[in-house]
Amino acid sequence: MTSSRSSSAGSPHPYIPATAADRARMLERIGVADVDALFADLPATLRDPEIDLPPALTEPELIALLGARAAANADPLRPSFLGAGAYRRSVPAIVSHLTSRSEFSTAYTPYQPEISQGTLQSGFEFQSVVCELTGMDVANTGLYDVASATAEACLLAARVTKRQTVALLEPIHPGTVEVVRTYARGAGVRVDQLASIDDVSDAHACLVVQQPDYLGAIVDLEPLADAAHAHDALLVTVADPFALGLLRAPGDAGADIVTGEGRDLAGAPAFGGPSVGLFAARSRFLRQMPGRIVGRTRELHSREEGGQPRTGYVLTLQAREQFIRRERATSNVSTAQALIALAFTIAMQTLGPHGLRESAELCYQRAHDAARRIARMPGFAIPERGPWFQEFLVRGPVSPAQLTDQLATRGITAGLDVSARPEPEAANALLFAVTEATPDAHVDALIEALAEIGAEA
């Protein structure tokens, strides 16, 4: 029974300050009769077309509409065992408090370092954290997501090795594969999906391997690095940065480039995005890297007489970038995911070295305990694929589709159906994720539901 107010003599909208009186004054100064006159260059016949948009909403109406929309999604408290690239994490409360400070959130890319030290210094912190986690020498301030970061890594590998084929070792996230294919297509690069490491060849610019792999297993990177290097190919590792709190650093195991996804620890899965793609490499690839890089420097002159110039941070090595190098740039990326990178940095630093390890350890233990409990249940099996971190395959007494449905009826979201995959262990299986943030009560509910389903089957 309400509708938005129609515009009055004042401002046309709360987001637009100028009132009719303001506009009149400005138009007079400019010397035109009305605002429309300023659009005189536009082709007259095409101007002001009919456009069908729903009517404007006031703030309370907007809250009501989008509150109802949010409520039309699954209840966020519902037990869910989905993973496969996005994981429920315990994100420290201070993260959103700090990133929501408008000095961070409403700033542009830091083109003016003197008033952008917040973004720049925290970008440097991000690079440092990523280097530490991955065991790499250098990192950029982040790319769109793990998949596009991996695609950029493949293009980098192709540039430096001057080879036009890249190899992806299965099982790897299918989204990553698709994105690499998209980027590769433009660059004229071929993509091989390898089922076995034996298929790496001298044609390959790089071997891309996911850690843990798409079906959850922890990969022994060192032999893979050796295999790639034996063919003068680079090893690109797509690593879960959270798991790296526990797992061997890819750099330590011989990786040349490491990418990863920082979204989940930065905040929420957000239906997949915004994300932040980590990108770190050996220093010899520095000048081929995509994305923004922050460097440490000093003031040109101290403001105090006789004082020491102070330390500051700037975007650096910009000669790689599109706005200077244009068609010879290392990538076209401009706006990336700075705020998510900031959140990731603060989350990692809040956990700290011990907390991160303990948290990854808790994730590992909780997931293994859940798997063990399922494996003990009649009718259920956990196909073996070696050591794993937080995800495991589950085969039940009914088909994966049925198991999914029957869990859904009980208010539980099952793991992802991966039964169509080629790996024999995936046959007939769902991929369940349990993390440090999965409540015990959810695991208990799952076990109970599976018991019922098992009994009925």
Next chain:
Amino acid sequence: MTSSRSSSAGSPHPYIPATAADRARMLERIGVADVDALFADLPATLRDPEIDLPPALTEPELIALLGARAAANADPLRPSFLGAGAYRRSVPAIVSHLTSRSEFSTAYTPYQPEISQGTLQSGFEFQSVVCELTGMDVANTGLYDVASATAEACLLAARVTKRQTVALLEPIHPGTVEVVRTYARGAGVRVDQLASIDDVSDAHACLVVQQPDYLGAIVDLEPLADAAHAHDALLVTVADPFALGLLRAPGDAGADIVTGEGRDLAGAPAFGGPSVGLFAARSRFLRQMPGRIVGRTRELHSREEGGQPRTGYVLTLQAREQFIRRERATSNVSTAQALIALAFTIAMQTLGPHGLRESAELCYQRAHDAARRIARMPGFAIPERGPWFQEFLVRGPVSPAQLTDQLATRGITAGLDVSARPEPEAANALLFAVTEATPDAHVDALIEALAEIGAEA
């Protein structure tokens, strides 16, 4: 299956930085063996008693526990028609964004004005807004809540009139009555609850009247002011500041002191608190007012040579206050509700003069529309009490208790049961509130439910 970590060699807790090594260094400098030694003055026999507290929780555990507690309250999206002192309001989104800035939220009372201009200047804004709304000359920066503010108003009236009885005109919020009684008891002040204005007498220091009254009716203040003044008593008006967007300013109608509650527009009902009590008065009572007052002033000297001293704000007229005047202070209040006052100020200023009026108008129209729809239903009646703002009495075909229960079964929270009150219109009635923030869908659901109940009765 988890428990909090036990403290290690590092910090005892994330909130306490000093590590064991830090402590050792500090103890050495102080020259004592251990921390316990610093407590040597405490009576030995009473030290370190057994204390039974639940074990510490880590942040994720705390979130889980208190998330479950929040979920054990009523669903906040459930239709509810409760009012009677607390109302659902459309609070602009920028309010919480701004008040959560830690410079505001983590500051103390602004004893050092040079680094507290944020709190002080916004306190001055608050005083200005309260004066505008109430039509008063001066206001303080807020008291605990409307009831204690009204109690302070009564004490002030008693002091300045040197009379030891105050009169409260019914219907007035019973919570307000009780608080006035609590404060009056200490001050040796008698409290008369008047059913009629005719009972005001020369014994009364003040007449307290609520606008709109407890059962929702708009009060014509002018005759009440005249009646009070005829007996040399003050008129204290307890006004809903939101309704004052539409209603005549109490000051304009002759009130001497105005109190009010700012909580609902500042944020959320929060189960009744934190609140903020508004307190405004004629300027002749200034030096008798309780609470903090901010004044405008200038720098003692300009920092720039030849420059003008700049404008700043300070706590002023402190000679009224407990920390200077001690037992002769106008009140004992120290910490009040500054952050809620800030939120109230921003909310009022976001609405602005037109928005506030429109919002109050919407509240009025929406409530009256709902009442009309109910009145039209067979079996239901809206007892008449003259013009009203957002609350109305409903009598149904079943008892108030039954009506409440039957609505509850249908997922609707009824208005407050006021059937035990002495006013004849309240007999057998519930007090329903509908505001600008009550969704149309909730009103529709109510009408449908009442129709069902009516049909069954």
Next chain:
Amino acid sequence: MTVLRPDSEDFGARLSFDRGEPGRRAVDVPVWRGEQTLLPDAHLRRDSLRLPEMSQGELVRYYTALSARNYGIDSGTYPLGSCTMKYNPKINDLIASQPGFADAHPNAPQAEAQGTLRTLLELRHGLAELTGLPHVSLAPAAGAQGELAGVLMITAALEDRGELAPRRRILVPDSAHGTNPATAAMAGFTVTQIPTAEDGSLDHAMIERELDETVAAVMVTVPNTLGLWERGIEEVAVQIHDAGAYLYADGANLNAIMGRVRYGDLGFDVAHLNLHKSFSTPHGGGGPGAGPVCCSDELAPYLPTPIVVEGDDGLVRFAAPERSIGRLQQFHGNVGVLLRAYAYLRALGLDGLRAVSGQAVLNANYLRVLLHGHYDLPYDRPVLHEVVFSGSRQRREHGVRTYDIAKRLIDHGFHPPTVYFPLIVEEALMLEPTETEPPEAIEALAQALIAIAEEAERDPDIMHGAPWSSPIGRLDETNAARRPVLRWQEPASADV
């Protein structure tokens, strides 16, 4: 960030009211399209309301800029003695702002508020355990209201004993916070001031002398406002009880003794706590706080309404004590603050709370030894949560007042300590670092204060003009009080 214009814009001269333009709006309001109801003109506002008219972006900028002119705990060390300015965990704010808690209506049927009520019940139990006083009302909105509750409970008990008429006096130490005597007076008592002895504890002889049948109660702050343990208080308690009076604990300084000693065990009858201090809920620039009052069995029937109790049915509800002094607020107290305090209690546990008091005391003593010799220390003994120095040497020798020292500390990057309190210490500088300051910060603070002591010798002028680096210079407080300008006025008349 706010970059100040080189011409040093007079930011404070332009309030929100002076900004924007008529016709601007920061939000739109839906328009009612249903049937219209007329409101009689007589009831309508007659003046046109003067409120700012700004676009949303302008308003956000204005308050963002205002915030940048404020110093909070997150801005740096805030050693404001008596105020226990500790880090405010952000998780507590998140918890209290969950819609299930925040949107709960105070008149909701209690069965629909069990999440909040159970939490309050457990907070009540926790505070009872910590104070050794088994009965608690969470109603008081702040310390001062807790005091009022406590004193009124004593009033009511005396009344029931038929002894209110003669017992018209309350004894209050001269070191007490101003709220103590103000509260006693508000409750209708006269105040007798008890001097502080040489060692910083109460003058016991004086108490003994004053204790007679005209005394209703003795209000004592433990630990006291000098940061010292009130020696022998447990013996004084016995005397007080023997004299038929009650012993009240101002528990605002609980931070020093949490988990180590309890008011109940010491013989106190009633105590209030300051949750916005000891329990880390943010102070908000002057509230909201919460000042629960805890008491003995004897005083329990008088507690303010409501108290939280668990029924046999397992439901938690509000109740009114039998002979309650009544309500202190229209509803149930500052529940949002209480939820934060509960989260704090649960985050710490007993070991954590003992670590809090241990570290708070260690930090205060560290500051004491670091500053020893640089400023006078009138009560030179180990302290608890805070330490009170005196700037009298600086005043005497260099004409530099404590006021100047405080202002100069701003230039060194710190919030100043509490000054001129307690009143019994000349040129008092009252420093409370709390447990959340790292040792480095305490050392930096001490260094700054030492540097200032040197500046006072060398360059008193820099002290008198301080602060130099704050958003605004030293303000004229005298003129503010003499010619009060207390609200915005149309520009013509706004000049001060």
Next chain:
Amino acid sequence: MTVLRPDSEDFGARLSFDRGEPGRRAVDVPVWRGEQTLLPDAHLRRDSLRLPEMSQGELVRYYTALSARNYGIDSGTYPLGSCTMKYNPKINDLIASQPGFADAHPNAPQAEAQGTLRTLLELRHGLAELTGLPHVSLAPAAGAQGELAGVLMITAALEDRGELAPRRRILVPDSAHGTNPATAAMAGFTVTQIPTAEDGSLDHAMIERELDETVAAVMVTVPNTLGLWERGIEEVAVQIHDAGAYLYADGANLNAIMGRVRYGDLGFDVAHLNLHKSFSTPHGGGGPGAGPVCCSDELAPYLPTPIVVEGDDGLVRFAAPERSIGRLQQFHGNVGVLLRAYAYLRALGLDGLRAVSGQAVLNANYLRVLLHGHYDLPYDRPVLHEVVFSGSRQRREHGVRTYDIAKRLIDHGFHPPTVYFPLIVEEALMLEPTETEPPEAIEALAQALIAIAEEAERDPDIMHGAPWSSPIGRLDETNAARRPVLRWQEPASADV
């Protein structure tokens, strides 16, 4: 607030890594008490991780202080040309952070994500209406990724037409943003630069000359980066299509023309938008953004995956276009940003969006006339969303570069404009006020720039050393690139 110490602490020299102490923690982690599973040592991290060890309060202070060293839109006017820095409504952030949206899992069954999916569908419809291009993929994470999508779609279409082999060139104006040529190159094309004519529009003769069967596409920014309407673009479109090539619109400057003219109607085949610009989602210091790509029927089969479609069953789902160029991200794009953009679209409606473009253009022209005569204006005609001045007079006559002017503007309280872009304007100063700046702010900005032009005459030195009032002085960018220090190192080796 951050108060700087008088000794001007070198804040940047101490990263979080250099703060705190070993053993401090900002959160605790629950300990697993169930059955333990061993993880083989071979897989375990061998080095000990070097991350900061700080208490929670220290970490909060550090990042709060860092934020105070940043300038955002809420800090003041931010006339960064080409970037459309408008006020970011806070309601949009609140909406996107509701748990129902924020906690949605990207692999959730689509029936359980209808709230998000329907919102995306309606955003898709809105963008199609606004661009006149009926097909939309919301997948691109930013403008540059939108461009890549668009160019790859052209690639795919040409391939299907069997014309990819010959068509290896893309024509790009010399005024284009760097992402345009970079994108063309990433997609495997060579770039032919088209000069700008006297009037600031494309050199049409040159396009005509270049248009042959080796041309795949022409990428044009509309309005262009000079803030000017691309005159006759609708006729050029016909020529381009006649030549068998596609016309791509860089829609980053949509803000100037929202609701007034549409890319589809002008003859564009494909366009990307920058929602973090025109649709007010905050820029976050460099993202996240969103760069949806919109196209004609002809190119629709090639849109990147996923697109959002409504099924006959009324359910909204993700789909892959028939001959999609594939995915751009692992999941579905920057959904959180898209939700904010949708809230903006709905808050404005068509009238509101037309008011946006009207006011944005009015503001830019106002700035143009206010500054006219004070700085050179190479293309002196009415502008749309932004105006590009040149500091060449100042450079020539006073040796003051645009770089200096920008830095000096910081001292006057403003974020500097974009400088040295577009490349075709010498000493370019590109100013875009956007519609959310009040006229007073535009006037103040003009006054500051006029004052600076005078300073350039009078006192060039003050310009060369600027900024003087920022948290840090002018930085050595050359040395940063020459001897890159790109990560924290143990203190011994951290010196630069």
